Amino acid sequence: QIQGTIFDLDGVLTDTAEYHYQAWQRLADEEGIPFNRQANEALRGVSRRASLMLIIGNRRYSDAEIEEMMERKNQYYVELIKNISSQDLLPGAVSLLDQLRQAQIKIAIGSGSKNARTVIERLGIADKVDAIADGYSVQKPKPAPDLFLFAAQQLGLAPSLCVVFEDATAGIAAGLAAGMWTVGLGPGERVGAAHVVLPNLAGIKWVDIRAKLTRYSR
Numbered sequence: 001q002i003q004g005t006i007f008d009l010d011g012v013l014t015d016t017a018e019y020h021y022q023a024w025q026r027l028a029d030e031e032g033i034p035f036n037r038q039a040n041e042a043l044r045g046v047s048r049r050a051s052l053m054l055i056i057g058n059r060r061y062s063d064a065e066i067e068e069m070m071e072r073k074n075q076y077y078v079e080l081i082k083n084i085s086s087q088d089l090l091p092g093a094v095s096l097l098d099q100l101r102q103a104q105i106k107i108a109i110g111s112g113s114k115n116a117r118t119v120i121e122r123l124g125i126a127d128k129v130d131a132i133a134d135g136y137s138v139q140k141p142k143p144a145p146d147l148f149l150f151a152a153q154q155l156g157l158a159p160s161l162c163v164v165f166e167d168a169t170a171g172i173a174a175g176l177a178a179g180m181w182t183v184g185l186g187p188g189e190r191v192g193a194a195h196v197v198l199p200n201l202a203g204i205k206w207v208d209i210r211a212k213l214t215r216y217s218r
């Protein structure tokens with residue numbers, strides 16, 4: 001059975017994935033590196049450093065230049081999220097969090113972002129979650145299971161009692177590697193490896209997800 005949920009943040013509860021894209025696009029433009037929305041697909045849910053590596057490809061940069069570019073991208077991102085509010089929660093997000101609270105299911109955020117706490121506070125959902133695992137919690141980024149295992153530990157739950165909600169291929173891989181149930185949000189090409197795949201959280205009923213996962217486990 002399921003006693004805990006772990007939510008990715010960017011692209012699941014809010015569409016900050018778009019702001020990450022815009023910040024990378026600005027950096028790439030400044031550096032004269034070809035980059036576009038389609039290339040950004042490969043960056044969804046990927047850590048800051050790994051994202052930059054994908055953007056620069058085989059171009060040569062010093063460690064100092066790489067650090068500077070990561071910092072610059074983050075400044076652009078921080079600027080873009082300055083005005084986010086509860087208006088930026090994706091449809092169905094608050095309803096699902098409230099249903100989970102009602103059902104006494106624990107809730108954690110499992111985001112690889114160092115900006116996760118700021119975003120959670122601005123979205124106004126800090127008091128709706130029991131634990132936060134973010135970009136400072138573990139060393140190894142998704143698709144390693146570490147971040148979700150850390151989140152489960154914070155909730156005091158075994159991984160097998162937790163379900164992960166994710167919009168990224170790397171995130172579903174991380175959830176599966178952690179031995180957790182997974183709900184993929186988005187197109188099958190992206191999250192098809194998940195136990196349950198849904199387009200997004202809109203209109204989602206916790207009892208329906210629970211039923212789908214229970215059927216799966218028999």
Ligand code: BG6
Nearest residue numbers: 010020045046047048112113114
């Ligand atoms: C993930 C995002 O949540 O966090 C990625 O999906 C991002 O796009 C990663 O690269 C790291 O975030 P940050 O804010 O620490 O650069």
Ligand code: MG
Nearest residue numbers: 008010011045
């Ligand atoms: Mg995401």
